[in-house]
Amino acid sequence: MTTAISVSGLVKTFGPTRALDGLDLTVRSGEVHGFLGPNGSGKSTTIRVLLGLLRADAGEVRLLGGDPWTDATELHRRLAYVPGAVSLWPNLSGGEVIDLLGRLRGGLNPKRRTELLERFDLDPTKKGRAYSKGNRQKVALVAALASDVELLILDEPTSGLDPLMEAVFKDCVREEHERGRTVLLSSHILAEVESLCERVSIIRLGRTVETGTLTELRHLTRTSISAELAGVPDRLGEHPGVHDLHVEGHRVRFDVETAELDPVLRELTRVGVRGLVSQPPTLEELFLRHYEEASR
Amino acid sequence: MTTTTALPTPARVGSGGWRTGFTGTTALLRLALRRDRVLATCWILVFVAMAAGSAAASQGVYPTQQARVRAASAINDTPAMVALYGRVFDPTSLGAVSLIKLGAFGAALVALVAIFSVVRHTRGEEEAGRLELVGAAVVGRYSALTAALLLAIGTSIVLALLTALSLVGAGLPADGALAFGLSWAGAGVAFAAIGALAAQVTESARTANGIGAAVLAVAYLLRATGDVTGVDDSTWPSWLSPIGWAQQVRPFAGDRWWVLVNLLVFAALVAAAAYALVARRDHGAGLVAARPGRAAAQPRLRSPLALAARLHRGALVGWLVGMALGGLLFGSIASQVGALADTPEAREMIRRLGGERGLTDAFLATELGILGVVVAAYGISAALRMRGEETAGRLEPVLATGVGRLRWAASHVIVALGGAALLLVTVGLGAGFAHGAATENFGEIGRVLAAALVQLPAVWVLTGITVLLVGAAPRLAVLSWAALVLFLLLGQLGSLMRLPGWMIDLSPFGHTPKLPGAELELTPLVSLTLIAAILLTVGLSAFRRRDIG
Ligand SMILES: Nc1ncnc2c1ncn2[C@@H]1O[C@H](COP(=O)(O)OP(=O)(O)OP(=O)(O)O)[C@@H](O)[C@H]1O
Numbered sequence: 001m002t003t004a005i006s007v008s009g010l011v012k013t014f015g016p017t018r019a020l021d022g023l024d025l026t027v028r029s030g031e032v033h034g035f036l037g038p039n040g041s042g043k044s045t046t047i048r049v050l051l052g053l054l055r056a057d058a059g060e061v062r063l064l065g066g067d068p069w070t071d072a073t074e075l076h077r078r079l080a081y082v083p084g085a086v087s088l089w090p091n092l093s094g095g096e097v098i099d100l101l102g103r104l105r106g107g108l109n110p111k112r113r114t115e116l117l118e119r120f121d122l123d124p125t126k127k128g129r130a131y132s133k134g135n136r137q138k139v140a141l142v143a144a145l146a147s148d149v150e151l152l153i154l155d156e157p158t159s160g161l162d163p164l165m166e167a168v169f170k171d172c173v174r175e176e177h178e179r180g181r182t183v184l185l186s187s188h189i190l191a192e193v194e195s196l197c198e199r200v201s202i203i204r205l206g207r208t209v210e211t212g213t214l215t216e217l218r219h220l221t222r223t224s225i226s227a228e229l230a231g232v233p234d235r236l237g238e239h240p241g242v243h244d245l246h247v248e249g250h251r252v253r254f255d256v257e258t259a260e261l262d263p264v265l266r267e268l269t270r271v272g273v274r275g276l277v278s279q280p281p282t283l284e285e286l287f288l289r290h291y292e293e294a295s296r
Numbered sequence: 297m298t299t300t301t302a303l304p305t306p307a308r309v310g311s312g313g314w315r316t317g318f319t320g321t322t323a324l325l326r327l328a329l330r331r332d333r334v335l336a337t338c339w340i341l342v343f344v345a346m347a348a349g350s351a352a353a354s355q356g357v358y359p360t361q362q363a364r365v366r367a368a369s370a371i372n373d374t375p376a377m378v379a380l381y382g383r384v385f386d387p388t389s390l391g392a393v394s395l396i397k398l399g400a401f402g403a404a405l406v407a408l409v410a411i412f413s414v415v416r417h418t419r420g421e422e423e424a425g426r427l428e429l430v431g432a433a434v435v436g437r438y439s440a441l442t443a444a445l446l447l448a449i450g451t452s453i454v455l456a457l458l459t460a461l462s463l464v465g466a467g468l469p470a471d472g473a474l475a476f477g478l479s480w481a482g483a484g485v486a487f488a489a490i491g492a493l494a495a496q497v498t499e500s501a502r503t504a505n506g507i508g509a510a511v512l513a514v515a516y517l518l519r520a521t522g523d524v525t526g527v528d529d530s531t532w533p534s535w536l537s538p539i540g541w542a543q544q545v546r547p548f549a550g551d552r553w554w555v556l557v558n559l560l561v562f563a564a565l566v567a568a569a570a571y572a573l574v575a576r577r578d579h580g581a582g583l584v585a586a587r588p589g590r591a592a593a594q595p596r597l598r599s600p601l602a603l604a605a606r607l608h609r610g611a612l613v614g615w616l617v618g619m620a621l622g623g624l625l626f627g628s629i630a631s632q633v634g635a636l637a638d639t640p641e642a643r644e645m646i647r648r649l650g651g652e653r654g655l656t657d658a659f660l661a662t663e664l665g666i667l668g669v670v671v672a673a674y675g676i677s678a679a680l681r682m683r684g685e686e687t688a689g690r691l692e693p694v695l696a697t698g699v700g701r702l703r704w705a706a707s708h709v710i711v712a713l714g715g716a717a718l719l720l721v722t723v724g725l726g727a728g729f730a731h732g733a734a735t736e737n738f739g740e741i742g743r744v745l746a747a748a749l750v751q752l753p754a755v756w757v758l759t760g761i762t763v764l765l766v767g768a769a770p771r772l773a774v775l776s777w778a779a780l781v782l783f784l785l786l787g788q789l790g791s792l793m794r795l796p797g798w799m800i801d802l803s804p805f806g807h808t809p810k811l812p813g814a815e816l817e818l819t820p821l822v823s824l825t826l827i828a829a830i831l832l833t834v835g836l837s838a839f840r841r842r843d844i845g
């Protein structure tokens with residue numbers, strides 16, 4: 001399997017701000033890759049470097065086998081980009097913008113354009129400033145999805161979309177995936193990432209802190225357990241996989257890393273279990289843990 | 297403090313909400329002051345320094361009454377000068393003579409700043425969506441407009457007082473100095489109101505600025521017409537113009553304070569119209585509702601150049617109409633200027649300039665020179681559009697397609713350079729045609745057209761400076777306006793203020809041959825074109841290498 005995007009040790013500074021501080025990112029061809037991180041962690045900056053809009057200060061960046069800075073125009077014909085905040089020309093209609101961007105990229109599929117306009121329920125005759133935020137976003141989405149490209153780079157593409165349109169967007173991304181396209185999806189909506197992406201990268205303060213398939217990441221999650229025991233669980237605290245342990249007599253409450261579940265449960269049954277409630281692991285909790293550390 | 301405890305007032309207030317409509321004005325005014333403190337201080341200081349500098353320099357240049365009378369009649373008997381600056385109403389007065397070049401002209405510059413300031417804080421904020429952000433807080437419907445007007449009025453008054461003080465410091469009488477300062481402030485307040493009204497009419501700040509500037513141009517042309525067609529006094533067209541009123545205050549030449557009332561009443565009426573419109577329109581909307589556009593793009597909209605042409609089209613058409621009118625007007629009065637001068641001194645000067653034809657040529661050369669500066673303003677605003685596209689976030693999606701940076705930038709540069717050329721052709725044809733019609737000699741068209749076209753290299757230098765800034769120092773791109781103002785002032789005041797020759801030579805307009813009439817020298821034209829080409833090349837290659845956004 002080839003890689004569509006490979007970034008290693010990427011550094012980008014804006015004056016005193018170190019927006020990217022040795023970031024790594026690998027997106028394989030044909031996958032939908034989730035790109036997550038708290039506000040200001042450097043997602044949009046990474047994407048701008050990938051698009052050749054910003055010049056990297058250090059690090060290795062390859063995009064579709066080329067250099068995003070020197071080969072920008074050739075590479076751009078093979079990808080489509082949707083920014084998080086779409087700003088349209090006040091006196092051009094949405095339909096004109098879709099056609100223009102498509103043609104500048106080297107053509108777009110008219111059948112798909114019609115179909116997408118219908119599915120996103122978008123009126124192409126409105127002028128730029130008459131569109132609502134969500135509808136501006138749809139203009140950029142239709143322009144990107146209607147062109148035949150290998151790679152879609154989407155920076156928070158669904159911000160402002162209503163739940164119905166969000167569902168249409170998910171269907172579209174799945175279809176793109178089935179057609180063999182690669183998608184880099186930056187998003188704050190965990191449900192969207194969980195339902196679309198095979199692999200994700202989580203970044204914080206300009207560095208990659210976690211990357212892998214969703215299954216691998218689930219492995220990093222923790223199960224919450226509260227139990228009523230027959231005796232005093234004196235050895236539970238020594239266990240490396242146990243966090244936030246509270247013991248009140250025979251009652252215990254704690255979080256346990258999913259990978260360590262088996263030995264910890266053995267320990268409980270050794271003491272003797274009278275009652276047990278467990279909370280299944282969620283990715284949300286994993287993300288929040290990373291996000292919270294960032295805000296500290 | 298009754299309003300702050302209430303729930304956030306919605307931006308739309310019913311007819312009963314006149315008082316609550318002003319809630320939050322102070323907060324907005326403070327915000328605007330904070331944002332503008334550096335900018336406002338700078339331009340106030342520039343104006344004060346200009347006035348004080350001219351006044352102080354003149355004392356040395358015109359020490360005796362005789363010298364002043366001679367200088368005054370040199371202006372009053374030269375229609376080109378009268379059209380440009382107005383009349384010296386009292387040739388014996390040091391103040392009137394020394395500040396003649398800053399009276400109407402300075403008032404127009406103050407007015408321009410006032411228009412831009414009001415539009416920036418009203419329609420500009422609304423268009424950027426920032427007003428909505430504060431509009432959702434406790435802010436009334438009229439607050440932004442009121443805050444913007446108060447800011448403009450306040451800075452105008454500060455400007456008036458500081459200017460008056462500096463003139464007194466330069467040795468001029470206090471009452472005349474105050475009248476002069478207030479005539480500037482009056483123009484500022486009147487055009488702040490014009491800006492406020494223009495901001496209500498359209499949805500875009502750019503168009504609102506354009507409307508305001510067009511009204512100012514018409515006011516200036518009316519004044520010029522009234523002043524040139526009168527023999528000793530100005531005729532009625534001057535009295536239709538707020539700039540004419542500012543001038544008719546006649547500082548240091550009678551100090552007619554009552555004319556200031558005209559300016560205030562005018563400002564109050566225009567501002568009232570703006571308030572009436574605010575109450576009637578929706579947030580974000582103009583008077584004219586946007587019409588739906590095409591569902592699909594026309595086949596020709598397929599290149600960066602086509603996009604640039606489309607984006608610049610509206611503004612360019614407006615400029616073409618304005619320049620055609622300006623050219624026609626100057627062309628039609630050019631041949632009459634000789635007939636208007638009937639004093640012996642003027643006759644003598646006409647003889648020295650080479651007869652009436654020489655006088656007409658000198659008039660045309662001066663006016664076309666000024667229109668050249670105006671066309672340079674178009675070149676700058678068109679080239680700055682690149683930076684506008686970038687900061688609005690509209691450049692990124694275009695560069696993310698197969699369009700290279702150079703191709704994108706070149707399209708805007710082509711429109712800016714080509715548009716400027718088109719404007720000069722229009723000016724030349726307009727002036728040439730009107731002049732030809734007045735003299736019944738259409739052979740003149742070619743000469744006048746050539747005289748307009750020689751301005752082009754200097755205009756392109758200004759475009760080049762703008763592109764250089766956009767490419768190499770994007771955050772400082774608006775300084776290209778400062779360059780234009782600097783060159784304009786160097787040309788107008790440089791010799792009066794006895795600046796060293798090399799400084800005056802900095803202005804590209806100073807090197808343009810004074811056609812028609814003067815010799816057509818090719819060397820300066822070629823050098824200016826080369827300088828423009830170098831500036832453009834350096835700017836574009838810097839643009840290729842820098843970060844976008
Ligand atoms: N042009 C710029 N000049 C200065 N600082 C910048 C610039 N662009 C980004 N930054 C800084 O770089 C950091 C990363 O910003 P970036 O926009 O990449 O974050 P993000 O992950 O996309 O955040 P969000 O989730 O809010 O979109 C931030 O601290 C931001 O302030």
Ligand SMILES: [Mg+2]
Nearest residue numbers: 043044084155
């Ligand atoms: Mg972002």
